[in-house]
Amino acid sequence: GGRVAEELLRQYQIPPEVEVVDGGTMGMDLLPYLDDRSHLLIVDAIKTEQKLGHAVRLPLDDPPAFFRTMISPHQLGLAEVLGVAKLTDSMPPNIVLFGIEPVSLETAIGLSPEVERNVPLLVKMVRDELASLGLVLEPLADA
16 A cells, blocks of 8 residues: 555645545554545555455445454554544545455565556556546656
8 A cells, every 4th residue: 555655646746635645554643534535545455365466446335344354464453443433424435445465464575576566557546546536647747
């Protein structure tokens, strides 16, 4: 997720209606980012039992329940954040998870070659999702 956020910020002009946040291990500090949002796009490693590096888009009907089963060490606290958002009526009504099947979910520095190869695909999937919402990311002149 952090790598996709980095690429979006490095390559594209982000419209003012879009906020790109590397939530990493922010935990409850993410809560203010959910207030008054119509859409939330989450990007992370995700176990789908597909081939390594496989990219996926999953609309989430019940995000707190979905994240109770940890599929990535980066999701520490995400179920709790979304649970609090639901209790306080600050849950965005539209939440979509984008992810890549990792080689391993162990904490490490860097991405596996399989995941690294598919980061551009995941960036494109997020851009396409934003475009479907009328939010076009224009390439930066020097990217």
